[in-house]
Amino acid sequence: MGSSPLITLDNVSRSYQSEGAEVTALKGVSLTIHKGEFVAIMGQSGSGKSTLMNILGCLDKPTAGTYRIHGRSVAELNDNQLAALRLKTFGFVFQRYQLLSTLTAQQNVALPAIYSNTSEAERNTNAARLLGKLGLADRILHRPGELSGGQQQRVSVARALINGAEVILADEPTGALDSASGEQLLALLTSLHREGVTIILITHDPAVAEHAQRQVKLLDGEIVEDTGVHPGEPFLVERDSPVVAEFPSISTGAALSMAFSSLRLNWFRTLLTLLGIIIGVAAVVTMMAIGEGGKQDVLKRIEAIGTNLISIRPGGGNIRSSGDIASLTLDDANALEQIDGALYVAPERSSRATIRYTDNDFSGRITGTTPAYFYAKDWEMSQGVFFTNDDVTSYAPVVVIGDTVAETLFEDKYRAVGEYILMKNAFYQVIGVLKSKGANAGGSDMDDEVLIPITTGRLKVFGRPYLSSITIKAASTEAATAIQAQALAILTERHGKEDVMVRTTDSLVEAVTETQNTLTWLLASVAGISLFVGGIGVMNIMLVNVSERKREIGLRMATGAKPGDILKQFNIEAWVVCVLGGFVGILLGYAVIFAISQFSISVAYTWLPPVLAFFTSLVVGVLFGFAPAHKAARLNPIDALAEE
Ligand code: ADP
Numbered sequence: 001m002g003s004s005p006l007i008t009l010d011n012v013s014r015s016y017q018s019e020g021a022e023v024t025a026l027k028g029v030s031l032t033i034h035k036g037e038f039v040a041i042m043g044q045s046g047s048g049k050s051t052l053m054n055i056l057g058c059l060d061k062p063t064a065g066t067y068r069i070h071g072r073s074v075a076e077l078n079d080n081q082l083a084a085l086r087l088k089t090f091g092f093v094f095q096r097y098q099l100l101s102t103l104t105a106q107q108n109v110a111l112p113a114i115y116s117n118t119s120e121a122e123r124n125t126n127a128a129r130l131l132g133k134l135g136l137a138d139r140i141l142h143r144p145g146e147l148s149g150g151q152q153q154r155v156s157v158a159r160a161l162i163n164g165a166e167v168i169l170a171d172e173p174t175g176a177l178d179s180a181s182g183e184q185l186l187a188l189l190t191s192l193h194r195e196g197v198t199i200i201l202i203t204h205d206p207a208v209a210e211h212a213q214r215q216v217k218l219l220d221g222e223i224v225e226d227t228g229v230h231p232g233e234p235f236l237v238e239r240d241s242p243v244v245a246e247f248p249s250i251s252t253g254a255a256l257s258m259a260f261s262s263l264r265l266n267w268f269r270t271l272l273t274l275l276g277i278i279i280g281v282a283a284v285v286t287m288m289a290i291g292e293g294g295k296q297d298v299l300k301r302i303e304a305i306g307t308n309l310i311s312i313r314p315g316g317g318n319i320r321s322s323g324d325i326a327s328l329t330l331d332d333a334n335a336l337e338q339i340d341g342a343l344y345v346a347p348e349r350s351s352r353a354t355i356r357y358t359d360n361d362f363s364g365r366i367t368g369t370t371p372a373y374f375y376a377k378d379w380e381m382s383q384g385v386f387f388t389n390d391d392v393t394s395y396a397p398v399v400v401i402g403d404t405v406a407e408t409l410f411e412d413k414y415r416a417v418g419e420y421i422l423m424k425n426a427f428y429q430v431i432g433v434l435k436s437k438g439a440n441a442g443g444s445d446m447d448d449e450v451l452i453p454i455t456t457g458r459l460k461v462f463g464r465p466y467l468s469s470i471t472i473k474a475a476s477t478e479a480a481t482a483i484q485a486q487a488l489a490i491l492t493e494r495h496g497k498e499d500v501m502v503r504t505t506d507s508l509v510e511a512v513t514e515t516q517n518t519l520t521w522l523l524a525s526v527a528g529i530s531l532f533v534g535g536i537g538v539m540n541i542m543l544v545n546v547s548e549r550k551r552e553i554g555l556r557m558a559t560g561a562k563p564g565d566i567l568k569q570f571n572i573e574a575w576v577v578c579v580l581g582g583f584v585g586i587l588l589g590y591a592v593i594f595a596i597s598q599f600s601i602s603v604a605y606t607w608l609p610p611v612l613a614f615f616t617s618l619v620v621g622v623l624f625g626f627a628p629a630h631k632a633a634r635l636n637p638i639d640a641l642a643e644e
């Protein structure tokens, strides 16, 4: 097999469908360009020059005819192979330079080398070397806005050369330059040609075309003149296989650093995007901490009561216990004392009343009970004694009060014992004051007890003989379950029907846990919705981002980025936003938790909510970042580059 020319166009046509009508920009163009040639393609505006260049540079495909590079038909190549050709074989120089204004000259030149997986250090060295060669050594850190048109165009030539292009495709490269800079650029192209680079120069200006060795003239999409190969020009050795090997995707490191620099450049927009995720994640973390804190708080209170207590209340099944249900009696309580392992059986009945000492009043709950109550609750006395079983059987008019009650009624609470207080037209002697238990976790006072013998209470305060509850203290937490069953059996037999509820704190714990868990998940899902809304915000901003950066995307693709590279870059940008937002959100969540814990609201610091929130935000990034990234990867580079 002999060597094939670098470029062979065989009867190539390109037509556009525009508003229903068909416009044919190229009509059966046949052209052969050898390696090492310097060809000018001339023609008036609209003659099809740019269309031809886009086809030559593999940004566009012919609608008819064949285009071969080193003998290989371009029609057979897939997107990634075409990207490899743009990356390694061709270098574009555009009329309007197409530099990225946010990058320095060096970064602009180095850009295409990202897609050939050159290391950052090597990219920068090569870019600096090329810029130095083109006379811009002292301009490498300048941004395009700080450079003249001629300098910018030289930067774009350097960019075209960074991956060692065989062919430079320059579309009206002097079109935007003054004549002196134009001459300089043409001299540069001529010297590159001498070094062996194939140059295809597109221009409408015959004076510019003179710099080339060969002129090809287009008119209405057809070649009307071709000066042919320059006589005496030795062809360079041509290879048979072009570089169409697909390149691996850009490294994640490169994509990450591109993501960070683009997020930094648009920091305000980034911040707004982050805010959605931050608030969502912080809300999830805070809500779950509050829910969990509430649960642990209630559980702690139950624990404080004791896990070996069994409480019996009237009612059961479908009977509600709120009314005065006449089922539990003092005899029931006595009957329950026979149960093995029941340490104390404390009957209880309470009602509200006002007690008075001289001019001082105390209104609150009056509880009638037996000494068992005192032992069951593990209470202690600070003064005096608790009433005895004898007091109970003799209907003694005695009272034991809590610390708060003593403070309310007496000038000096230490002189309470022995005094007489008045309640419902009867006098009671204070025989003891309970040791202060302080406020419980919920903030309510636990020292407001007023206790009298159940018998005395039944006679003088409550009016009716029924109990509001019976509390049994089991010898151990393990014994509680067995006692619960026995108590229910005894009472059911005594009453002839099941009309009481027997509960251990275990079942209470279960019920509380269940309701609190439901509450926690409810709060979390409300917060989750805000995270979802944050995700939609990310998608929205990323879509705007893609529309705004069309030109950049087009340029990246023209210089060799594969659609997969663009997809990766934009996906990673979305992930970075969400991961950053998730991280800051967790910190903010903890700050909020800490702040509210200062207002004696119970919160729990657990590992689950932050982990959950973080992964949710990551998933949000993956889900909502995909559509914008996909849109970016599918952009047509020609349209994208035309964007101003
Ligand atoms: P030149 O670069 O020589 O000025 P072009 O190659 O840009 O010419 O355009 C050649 C012809 O094709 C023109 O008539 C132009 O209107 C038409 N054309 C170019 N691009 C498109 C397109 N995307 N859709 C429809 N018509 C187009």
Ligand code: MG
Pocket: 049, 050, 051
């Ligand atoms: Mg043009």
